[in-house]
Amino acid sequence: MNKLFVRQLEKARGSTGEVDLDALGRLVSAEYEQTAVDRRRTDRSISQMIEELDQLNRELEGVVKERTGQLRQREQEFHAALENMSQGLIMFDASARVVVCNERYMQMYALSPEVAQPGHTLRELIDHRLANGTFAGDADQYTEELRAGIARDDTSRLITELADGRTISVVNRRMANGGWVATHEDITERRDAEKKIAHMARHDVVTDLPNRVLLRERLGEALASVKRGARLGVLYVDLDRFKAVNDTLGHPVGDELLRMVAQRLRGCVRQTDTIARVGGDEFAIIQADIEGPQCTSQLAARICDAIRAPYEIDGHTAIVDASIGISLSPDDSVEPDTLIKNADMALYRVKAEGRGTYRFFEPEMDARMHARRKLELALRSALANREFEVHYQPIVNLADNTIASCEALMRWNHPDLGMIPPSEFIPLAEEIGLIVQLGEWIIRQACNDAMQWPEHTRVAVNLSPIQVMSTNLMPVVVNALAASGLSPGRLELEITEAVLMQNTEATIATLHRLRNLGVHITMDDFGTGYSSLSYLRSFPFEKIKIDRSFVKGMDSGEESEAIVRAVAGLAQNLRMTTTAEGVETERQMEQVRTLGCTEMQGFLFSPPVRVRDVDRLFAMERRSQAGAA
């Protein structure tokens, strides 16, 4: 019998042991009812659960679909990113097996997709690279060091040189799973460019010689390794007349000349010496480990000879000279900068004293340099301090012995140093660019002074080459004339051959404009330079001044006399006035008059005098004319 029914029967049995059928019926009925409720409840809950699970299932399917789509898209994006990288990328798992690898990586190392496919080991890749020549080195050592580096650092970098010459930068980044990602970048071009830039920073572009920076470094190194008892020479080489070559034949020719000079210098020095280009036309040489100064002077002489030989460039022939300044270590200094400075100073002296040779540094050069610097400072303030004066030297008409004109000559009356001769301060003023201002000042002063003189007398002012080239010469002259009220016909501007040697076309144009203004243009010191007749043809000068050396020379030889005669004759034919400079004796005066000169200038008549003394000379002249009348 059913266990429950037995229990129900038991429960329905009364105290007498008889079964109460009503009670049993209630129990059985209740159980039926309960079972029915249970069944309905179970049905309901199961269908509810099925519905719920179904719904969940649908949601999950949706999620899976969405995630799958996202995953696929991410995969595509990842693939696109991977394949569009300029670097090669390869990922390894913890056991050094390939997880993923991009096309670029395979290209870099000429690997086939089969070789680089997931699952292959690092060592297998290296073996393939060894075979195809894209790996140089010990494969065991490489893999060992790579694994050790990854175990040690989160990120490790290395640069490898491939057998084919490429340079590859490799960055390995460790991943959380023990594997790593390696990015390989071909940095060959970047490396080359960096090397080139580094080279350019320390070399001259034109000659490929070391530049000043590298010179300084090499000198430091050379000084550090000079053997005991040995010397080191620093030679500063300046090319004379290089600027003229550059200006007349153009920069390409100039550059070629520099290259040829560099080549010749290389031929003069030893392998261990350093040649550098330190400026436009300046070179420096470090002559390391020499026994004595004679080695350096021999080298300097060799260089002078080598440089002096003509250069044939594009059908042109160019000739330059070398001036060389030399300093020695330890004699002059053991400091690189001082050695360079001293060599430069010695070079300055060579240039000041007539180029084309060499000189060793001497301590007094330094003193002179200091003196020059002091003078330079004084000169810069002299104009403001009204330390300049104009002196005038009369030029006399040889026909009637009257003063035809006066040449304005600048004097510097320094409060402490006294009178400083123009030969000292004019070159300095030219060098430091003060000449334009001084020139302007003297033109104005001369025009003003001349206004006090008899109307037939002119005033002559010297123009320096720099002044003529300066664009403000015309306005300066026009303003000076206007301010003073002097007639342009009473102003003479004297230029030397040097003016015509530079920038000829522009210079001639300027001279023409001045001449058109009514100003007279004079060729000064004729005979001291090239004395080329082409200069006389290039511009219609009104006057030629024959240099004092010819006048002086007339006493000792016929050569000078012939020259004076020729020039005077030439001038006469060209309808020019001629002035003989430096006439000091009656005899010289008679000679130049006889030879055809129209004017003379010199101590015989008057030295340069202050303006008030000029006035006195005019007064005397007026009195003598009155007396003669």
Next chain:
Amino acid sequence: MHVEQFEWSKPKGWSSRGTVDNADLVLYFGSREGLACGARYRELREMLPRAHILGCSTGGQIRNHDITDDEVVAAALKFEATPLRLACEQVKVPESSRACGEAIGRALHAPDLAGVFVLSDGLNVNGSELVAGIAGVVGRKIPLTGGLAGDGAKFEETVVGANCAPRSRTVAAVGFYGNAVRIGHGSAGGWDEFGPRRHITKSRGNVLLELDGKPALDLYERYLGEEDIKGLPGTALLFPLRIRDPERPDHDIVRTVLAVDREARSMTFAGDMPQGWVGQLMRGNFDRLSAGAGNAAQQACAKLGERGKSAEIAVLVSCIGRRLLMGQHVADEIEAAGAEIGTDVPRLGFYSYGEISPHSASGVCELHNQTMTVTTITEAVGGLG
């Protein structure tokens, strides 16, 4: 140790005046209506003036293999060498449950405390907090067993009494002391997982508001259908909720519903419903639930068996949910437990709103729901001497 069982029924009154005249402890269980008047307590007190008298209202009383609703069942226990101490506290609001547990713990705590049997109000106490409060004071190694009082399937009021007439909002416990007493315990459910796993997305203490972002009550109502919705909250016990911390997936707990709030669409459970935990509905199969009860009894006996003793009394506390589901078949689980314990061992117990016992896996004392818990007691005097 000596145990005598007796019972009260309306027509017959108390079956026995108790031959254990000098009993130390009386445990008694009855319906709320049967106990709330206080008459039963007074009668017991008169019969056994020396004894500590501890009892509560239930969802059905268990006496050996019988389950009754109208009888009051009782057992008188006389110990030979085991001192007892009784503690009783009032719980004004559920939020003070832990403090109440701590007070009970302090009252019972002693170096020779061997075990605690606790009866608590079944509707106004957060059982998890109460257990945590007691265990926190007496120590986690002291066996703590017992249950939450019941009120049939009505869920209106439960009463507990300790040396006084049973009252609402009361927690009472008896502590067993000394090295003679042996207490075994077992707990098992036997429920089957049912339907998808859900997340507790909103809760406050033991009040569950949302599962997977939807009101918890909606889910229960959908599963119960119109017929059973009327029976809420009792019918919610047909689908207990098993919950677990996702961080400790092997440590799961079954929770049963005490009340529902149809306005707030929330459900109040007998213990905490931590937010973020995972929940899954369960349903019972009569055979497996009965097997579960047998399993609990086996555990409780095995615990004593380790010390070479068999039980002298077994206290069975089973969940009201099991009875509601199983109906007349519920006797099967009592029989299954009895078969494990031995039909000659007196068995006393009740259907509760929550069971208290160490967790079968972790050994940590906890509040359980929808389980059968069995406490076995014996004394080892002389045998060990």
